[in-house]
Amino acid sequence: xxxxxxxxxxxxxxxxNGMEHITNAMKLVSAAKLRRAKNTFERTREYLHYITESxxxxxxxxxxxxxxxxxxxxxxxxxxxxxxxxSRGLCGSYNTNVIKEAARQVAHCKEEPIIVAIGNKGKExxxxxxxxxxxEYLLPPETISFMETNQIxxxxxxxxxxxxxxxxxxxxxxxxxxxxxxxKSVTLLPFEIHKDPDVPKLDKLVEYEPSVEQVFNYLVxxxxxxxxxxxxxxxxxxxHAARRIAMENATDNAREMIAELNLFYNRTxxxxxxxxxxxxxxxxxxxx
Amino acid sequence: MPNSxxxxxxxxxxxxxxGEVDLxxxxxxxxxxxxxxxxxxxxxxxxxxxxxxQEAGSKDFKIAALAGGFIDVKDSITIFTDAAEWPGDIDxxxxxxxxxxxxxxxxxxxxxxxEIARAKIAIAKSLTRMHVKQGGRRRKR
Numbered sequence: 001x002x003x004x005x006x007x008x009x010x011x012x013x014x015x016x017n018g019m020e021h022i023t024n025a026m027k028l029v030s031a032a033k034l035r036r037a038k039n040t041f042e043r044t045r046e047y048l049h050y051i052t053e054s055x056x057x058x059x060x061x062x063x064x065x066x067x068x069x070x071x072x073x074x075x076x077x078x079x080x081x082x083x084x085x086x087s088r089g090l091c092g093s094y095n096t097n098v099i100k101e102a103a104r105q106v107a108h109c110k111e112e113p114i115i116v117a118i119g120n121k122g123k124e125x126x127x128x129x130x131x132x133x134x135x136e137y138l139l140p141p142e143t144i145s146f147m148e149t150n151q152i153x154x155x156x157x158x159x160x161x162x163x164x165x166x167x168x169x170x171x172x173x174x175x176x177x178x179x180x181x182x183x184k185s186v187t188l189l190p191f192e193i194h195k196d197p198d199v200p201k202l203d204k205l206v207e208y209e210p211s212v213e214q215v216f217n218y219l220v221x222x223x224x225x226x227x228x229x230x231x232x233x234x235x236x237x238x239x240h241a242a243r244r245i246a247m248e249n250a251t252d253n254a255r256e257m258i259a260e261l262n263l264f265y266n267r268t269x270x271x272x273x274x275x276x277x278x279x280x281x282x283x284x285x286x287x288x
Numbered sequence: 289m290p291n292s293x294x295x296x297x298x299x300x301x302x303x304x305x306x307g308e309v310d311l312x313x314x315x316x317x318x319x320x321x322x323x324x325x326x327x328x329x330x331x332x333x334x335x336x337x338x339x340x341x342q343e344a345g346s347k348d349f350k351i352a353a354l355a356g357g358f359i360d361v362k363d364s365i366t367i368f369t370d371a372a373e374w375p376g377d378i379d380x381x382x383x384x385x386x387x388x389x390x391x392x393x394x395x396x397x398x399x400x401x402x403e404i405a406r407a408k409i410a411i412a413k414s415l416t417r418m419h420v421k422q423g424g425r426r427r428k429r
Contacts, residue, residue, distance in 0.1 A: 040301055047300050146300040207330035210317055218333055229300055
């Protein structure tokens with residue numbers, strides 16, 4: 001009996017050991033990917049900052065801004081949700097958090113919302129619950145190029161222009177630090193900016209070519225495209241950070257488990273030896 | 289009066305170029321335009337086209353292909369573009385293939401107007417790439 005018990009424990013140690021190797025390797029891979037994603041992310045954030053600044057600057061300096069993209073220009077009936085999850089699992093609560101937040105918002109909608117799913121996990125969740133998935137992007141997000149995100153955001157902007165949807169909300173994970181990520185939801189359109197009297201007017205006249213309106217009409221869709229791109233990059237960064245933490249925990253747990261099983265194995269082995277000795281001694285006693 | 293100005297060319301994924309330049313020439317929606325230090329402030333939309341600039345003190349022009357965007361001229365010049373490429377990074381065969389593909393779209397037009405517009409943009413982009421690879425459309429030396 002003791003021998004078979006020992007073999008069981010040995011087998012478990014072996015399997016946990018195998019798992020530990022895998023999670024440890026995944027942790028290292030995620031750490032490397034996280035570093036790369038973080039670089040792109042920081043670069044994009046800077047670019048995004050420039051664009052928003054330009055939009056605000058134009059808005060604050062001219063009076064002939066088209067109202068089509070501004071908040072309050074029309075009643076909000078149909079909403080488009082862009083849900084950014086990952087396509088792979090094993091990243092802790094990363095996907096559940098995003099889906100939970102998205103589902104909470106979708107539940108408030110009066111009209112059936114349009115879902116744009118980026119990442120497999122979100123797509124499957126909403127598909128299973130009978131929502132219409134307007135478009136999807138399922139490849140690993142860290143390799144996405146800006147041109148590819150255009151294919152996601154262009155139809156959304158067109159739908160907004162044609163009045164098919166009245167609001168675009170994006171649910172994604174925002175990167176706070178390598179150890180902390182939080183789910184954020186951002187309304188991309190209509191655009192909410194206020195005339196800020198505190199912002200000093202530019203002291204020089206700025207030429208807009210071909211016209212203020214055209215520049216503004218170019219910038220706003222660009223803003224949406226960049227925001228979508230930025231959020232995908234940010235979400236990818238978060239995914240790797242979340243996976244790294246999850247895998248680190250898994251590795252720690254596996255190591256703890258191995259230590260415990262080893263102790264248990266040694267005890268069982270010792271018990272078996274003691275048992276045998278006492279049997280031998282008992283047998284020798286009987287022969288006397 | 290300074291005679292050189294800071295130029296920054298950024299794309300969504302990276303800072304493409306940063307440095308002091310004497311002259312920048314870009315293709316705006318209304319045609320090629322050059323900017324030098326002390327230009328009046330302006331925001332102009334760019335077409336897909338060539339970017340020419342002369343680094344401070346240098347006689348030679350550097351060229352790159354831009355895929356449209358906008359230029360922001362203030363005390364420094366910033367160009368925002370969807371994509372920018374040096375001649376060395378351009379794959380001519382790919383550009384030619386893309387041009388052919390776009391021309392095919394035009395030959396068999398669908399009802400969708402946006403597709404025609406997209407094909408035109410694609411042709412403009414690949415033409416720019418080819419020109420830039422050959423050292424620019426007009427050789428400025």
